[in-house]
Amino acid sequence: MPSSAEKLFVVIMAGGSGTRFWxxxxxxxxxxxxxFAGGKSLLRATVxxxxxxxxxxxxxxxxxxxxxxAVAAELPELPAANLLVEPVGRxxxxxxxxxxxxxxxxxxGALMAVLPSDxxxxxxxxxxxxxxxxxxxxxxxxxxxTLGVRPTRPETGFGYLELGGExxxxxxxxxRRVVRFIEKPDRxxxxxxxxxxxxxxxxxxxxxxxxxxxxxxxxxxxxxxxxLDAMAAAGGDEAARLxxxxxxxxxxxxxxxxxxxxxxxxxxxxxxxVGSWPGLAEVLGAESGVRxxxxxxxxxxGAVLVSDGPLVAAIGVPDLVVVATRDAVLVVPKSQAQRVRxxxxxxxxLSRDDVL
Amino acid sequence: MPSSAEKLFVVIMAGGSGTRFWxxxxxxxxxxxxxFAGGKSLLRATVxxxxxxxxxxxxxxxxxxxxxxAVAAELPELPAANLLVEPVGRxxxxxxxxxxxxxxxxxxGALMAVLPSDxxxxxxxxxxxxxxxxxxxxxxxxxxxTLGVRPTRPETGFGYLELGGExxxxxxxxxRRVVRFIEKPDRxxxxxxxxxxxxxxxxxxxxxxxxxxxxxxxxxxxxxxxxLDAMAAAGGDEAARLxxxxxxxxxxxxxxxxxxxxxxxxxxxxxxxVGSWPGLAEVLGAESGVRxxxxxxxxxxGAVLVSDGPLVAAIGVPDLVVVATRDAVLVVPKSQAQRVRxxxxxxxxLSRDDVL
Numbered sequence: 001m002p003s004s005a006e007k008l009f010v011v012i013m014a015g016g017s018g019t020r021f022w023x024x025x026x027x028x029x030x031x032x033x034x035x036f037a038g039g040k041s042l043l044r045a046t047v048x049x050x051x052x053x054x055x056x057x058x059x060x061x062x063x064x065x066x067x068x069x070a071v072a073a074e075l076p077e078l079p080a081a082n083l084l085v086e087p088v089g090r091x092x093x094x095x096x097x098x099x100x101x102x103x104x105x106x107x108x109g110a111l112m113a114v115l116p117s118d119x120x121x122x123x124x125x126x127x128x129x130x131x132x133x134x135x136x137x138x139x140x141x142x143x144x145x146t147l148g149v150r151p152t153r154p155e156t157g158f159g160y161l162e163l164g165g166e167x168x169x170x171x172x173x174x175x176r177r178v179v180r181f182i183e184k185p186d187r188x189x190x191x192x193x194x195x196x197x198x199x200x201x202x203x204x205x206x207x208x209x210x211x212x213x214x215x216x217x218x219x220x221x222x223x224x225x226x227x228l229d230a231m232a233a234a235g236g237d238e239a240a241r242l243x244x245x246x247x248x249x250x251x252x253x254x255x256x257x258x259x260x261x262x263x264x265x266x267x268x269x270x271x272x273x274v275g276s277w278p279g280l281a282e283v284l285g286a287e288s289g290v291r292x293x294x295x296x297x298x299x300x301x302g303a304v305l306v307s308d309g310p311l312v313a314a315i316g317v318p319d320l321v322v323v324a325t326r327d328a329v330l331v332v333p334k335s336q337a338q339r340v341r342x343x344x345x346x347x348x349x350l351s352r353d354d355v356l
Numbered sequence: 357m358p359s360s361a362e363k364l365f366v367v368i369m370a371g372g373s374g375t376r377f378w379x380x381x382x383x384x385x386x387x388x389x390x391x392f393a394g395g396k397s398l399l400r401a402t403v404x405x406x407x408x409x410x411x412x413x414x415x416x417x418x419x420x421x422x423x424x425x426a427v428a429a430e431l432p433e434l435p436a437a438n439l440l441v442e443p444v445g446r447x448x449x450x451x452x453x454x455x456x457x458x459x460x461x462x463x464x465g466a467l468m469a470v471l472p473s474d475x476x477x478x479x480x481x482x483x484x485x486x487x488x489x490x491x492x493x494x495x496x497x498x499x500x501x502t503l504g505v506r507p508t509r510p511e512t513g514f515g516y517l518e519l520g521g522e523x524x525x526x527x528x529x530x531x532r533r534v535v536r537f538i539e540k541p542d543r544x545x546x547x548x549x550x551x552x553x554x555x556x557x558x559x560x561x562x563x564x565x566x567x568x569x570x571x572x573x574x575x576x577x578x579x580x581x582x583x584l585d586a587m588a589a590a591g592g593d594e595a596a597r598l599x600x601x602x603x604x605x606x607x608x609x610x611x612x613x614x615x616x617x618x619x620x621x622x623x624x625x626x627x628x629x630v631g632s633w634p635g636l637a638e639v640l641g642a643e644s645g646v647r648x649x650x651x652x653x654x655x656x657x658g659a660v661l662v663s664d665g666p667l668v669a670a671i672g673v674p675d676l677v678v679v680a681t682r683d684a685v686l687v688v689p690k691s692q693a694q695r696v697r698x699x700x701x702x703x704x705x706l707s708r709d710d711v712l
Contacts, residue, residue, distance in 0.1 A: 023667075023669070296699070296702065296703070296706075298695065298698065298699060298702070307685075309683075310666075310680070310681070310682065310683050310684050310685050311379075311683065311684040311685065311708070311711050312684075312685050312687070313379070313684065313685065313686050313687070313699055313703075314686075314687045314688070315686075315687070315688040315689075315692055315695050315696070315698075315699055316688060316689050316692045316695070317676070317687055317688070317689065320673070320676075320687065322685065322687050324666070324680065324685045325666070326666065326682065327665075327666050327667065328666050328667040328669065329663075329666050329667065329668050329669065329678065329680045329685050330669050330670075330671075331668070331669070331670045331671070331673055331676065331678050331687055332670070332671040332672060332673070333671075333672050333673065336671055336672045339654065339671045339672070340671070342654065342671075343652070343654060343669055343671055346652065346654070347652070347669075350652075352667070355667050
């Protein structure tokens, strides 16, 4: 019997097209391509973290047509066959299922880890240890395994996992049963979760055998399974056409929340989904504020100043986010940074494709 | 005897290189060339205001080498001989004296009005009426005449004129004696001046006969007079070399404050020296804030948003100034806008000539 690590494929989900980092993020340069990981893009940093444990031949990156070229340029070592471009975005269940069906055909008995491409993780070695333990657990139990992050604050912006009993301890890491997935909670519940030892942040990192996820999709999303079967039978352009008809549902909602055989490995390393401009300060550990690119400031400690070209000069604005590119400038208080979406929607209404 | 109007030359001082409008103003594009007059530059608006009363042949523009080309481009109708380029900036007394000495040679008996090129004036017809009355007063009395603006608020950023008795009434306009020039006052004195009928803002607008200003310079600035005499005798490159050695002093401090025969015409029209970014809102009568160029804002009424290229997108910043060009962005609270000078000084220290 082969060890679980030798069968492990790492699937990196790089299809996002977030708008929360406008004007730096654009339709052709989403968040995962922004240089928020010490000069590296988040995508590159994600790949670099797992590269010591799997060869490039077993790294698969899934993206969308709009950014495929930029993704390929960012990862020149990636074999072309391992860059999968969704014909059209159909949310994560379709995406995961598509890859699983392909791996099932080409690599019988494979294990599959699914990782976001746009998160920041503090300790790469710890991530690799947890992935190895998760792979062993997924292999041994045939279960769906998720990595959950121990809450460090009562965050209302994330989903949570509620944990049940301990199932095993693998290489010093505890594997626990997941009782349920919990949607973004209100403040009071978030505080209870953060204080409990039985709740983790749902970080969107999964490991399972291809057989297990295929079984789970057939059970909980039979329509998706039928669509994937039809694609496998059709191939070529017809498969692409069929992809566009797959049900649009997330892997969390469509499978994980319904499955009964879900296990979790708690991880303790620093983790962030870098959800907004002010979130960058936390990620970068920058208490005196963020400075990226050509900036000059007077009395503006705490401000988030980001330039992708022009000099950004700020006076007396410690609570502000300023982001400048050659063709667009954003100014917003840190406390209102989530309104960038609203602004981008407005730009869309105004057909300002030149800056989107 | 010719009427005063037929002898009137209007001298427009366009040598300024203000930094308070950085990053829109640059070393090669000072404030007077910025489009703050309803799309026109302040310089162009200044010339357009007086063009109905004097032919182009009697409009003289004085500037400095750095911006001479841009000034000429802005005023294509101006005869080349009427664009005087200071070999080097030596403050306003040298500049005024230089023009006066030239006019004395070429146009005996000329009158000379001196106007700043970077102010905003609400009522052009009223300005022309006051200039005509001022010319008549200067011609009749041989005095130095200044136009003073009736204060509309207790401004501490301007100098003031203290008025004495009425000397004459010309074409319905009262001419009064100036008792003294007063430097920028503190708040308490500014309030007293604004409440008084005997104080005007010193707006830097003057009218005199060439003979009168020459006499005044010989009396109060004999060193300058000697230098100007030497320049007239030398001519050519030698004159330019001598210009650089003229004493550096303002016409206000060097002559007006010392002269005893100074008259003032009070003017009531809306006037602004547009001293800072927030000052623009007042000038433009824009209570809901300033929007110049490509801007988009949410909940930012009152903000000063100016673009010379990039889209400026602002969310929730009603008290802010944001100015963006292709290569530099300024962000500063309206209340701290005067600190732009400090920022520009810092850029100079850093040798950031690319954005100065």
